[in-house]
Amino acid sequence: xxxSFATEAGALVSKRRPxxxxxxxxxxxxxxxxxxxxxxxxxxxxxxxxxxxxRELESAQQPFILAFWHRHLVLMRYAYRGxxxxxxxxQSWDGELTARTLERLGIGTIRGSSSRRGAVAxxxxxxxxxxxxxxxxxxxxxxGPLRAVQPGVVLAGAMxxxxxxxVAIAAxxxxxxxxxxxxxVPRPGSRVEVVYGESLRIRREEAIVxxxxxxxxxxxxVEERAExxxxxxx
Numbered sequence: 001x002x003x004s005f006a007t008e009a010g011a012l013v014s015k016r017r018p019x020x021x022x023x024x025x026x027x028x029x030x031x032x033x034x035x036x037x038x039x040x041x042x043x044x045x046x047x048x049x050x051x052x053x054x055r056e057l058e059s060a061q062q063p064f065i066l067a068f069w070h071r072h073l074v075l076m077r078y079a080y081r082g083x084x085x086x087x088x089x090x091q092s093w094d095g096e097l098t099a100r101t102l103e104r105l106g107i108g109t110i111r112g113s114s115s116r117r118g119a120v121a122x123x124x125x126x127x128x129x130x131x132x133x134x135x136x137x138x139x140x141x142x143x144g145p146l147r148a149v150q151p152g153v154v155l156a157g158a159m160x161x162x163x164x165x166x167v168a169i170a171a172x173x174x175x176x177x178x179x180x181x182x183x184x185v186p187r188p189g190s191r192v193e194v195v196y197g198e199s200l201r202i203r204r205e206e207a208i209v210x211x212x213x214x215x216x217x218x219x220x221x222v223e224e225r226a227e228x229x230x231x232x233x234x
Contacts, residue, residue, distance in 0.1 A: 021096065030100035037105065041078050043188040044171070048079075049195045049229065054165055058082040063134050064199070065164045067153050069219055070141040071181040072169040077105050079167050079194045086110050086128045086135055088121055088152065090142040108133070122152060129160045139215065144180050147220065149212040154202060158211075163199035166218045170195075170226035193229045197222040 057064050058081050066085075068076055086108040089099045099109040110128065112121020125135055137153035140146055157164045170193050171186035186192050197218050202211055 023093065023096070026093075026097050026100055030097055030104060033097070033101045034104035037074065037077065037101070040186065040188060041075055044075070044186050044190050044192045046075075046078055046192050046194060049193065049225075051194075051196055053199060054167075054196055055081065057163070057165075061132065063129055063132055063160070063162050065129075065153065065157055065160070065162050066134065066136040066167060067139055067164050067215065067219060068136075068167045068169075069147060069181070069223060070138040070144075071146075071183045072167075072223075073138060073141075074183065074185050075169055075192060076136075076167070077102070077107060079169070079196075080107075080134070080136070082134055084108075084133045086125065086133045088112060088125060088135070088137055092142065095142060107136075118152065122155060125152075125156055126159055129156070129162060135160075135162070139212075139219070140181070146181055147216065149216040149219075151208050151212060154208050154211045154215065157200065157202035158204045158206065161201070163201055164215065165199045166197035166215070166222045168195050168197075168219065168223040168226040169193065170223070170230035172230050172232075191230065193226045195222045195226040195229065 054064070061082075066080060083106070087102060087110065089095045089102070089109045089111055091111050095111070099111065102109055108128075110121050110124045112118055112124070129135055135156060137156070139149040139153045153164065169184065171184065172191040173187040174190065175185045175187065177183040177185060200215060200218060
């Protein structure tokens with residue numbers, strides 16, 4: 001997943017940054033972010049909808065691919081109950097912070113994005129999938145365009161044959177960050193709805209553009225359903 005929920009945190013430090021791997025600030029910041037995410041998860045009430053198919057895959061250790069819009073990243077760790085997930089993360093400074101934070105939360109990472117090391121990262125993701133790992137992608141990350149599916153998740157689904165499961169999160173009360181994706185941060189004490197969509201099987205012969213549109217529509221449908229449930233209209 002090209003994922004970086006660290007954009008806001010990254011804005012708090014100097015714009016003149018050393019190389020990500022050498023920046024000593026990332027260690028303490030990732031420790032703080034992981035702690036904040038755990039604390040937030042402990043205060044909200046998580047509710048899961050249409051979860052049986054993914055729970056069965058997790059229990060049977062049958063690999064799958066989790067896909068969700070970038071703006072739902074903050075508590076997405078808790079939508080997954082398996083123990084062998086790898087996420088595609090960009091190689092930017094924010095990506096380094098994201099990777100270390102996710103690793104503190106028990107999620108493995110693969111470095112790369114659609115713009116940097118994309119082909120290498122995809123090969124590494126396929127290697128992880130062949131070894132039995134689940135994969136996760138934010139198809140519109142790390143920098144957008146918002147709700148536009150990039151081809152990485154479609155290629156991974158086609159080349160592995162693993163089902164792609166759309167998922168979305170909405171909250172009864174939340175903050176929306178002033179980031180490009182309007183990232184959703186549930187407020188402490190809120191009710192958080194996690195909604196899974198029907199899995200998609202992507203055949204190798206399917207066209208990337210049409211399949212990307214199909215996945216984008218599925219992601220938007222589960223987002224709309226999650227928001228409707230959170231608002232109490234369903």
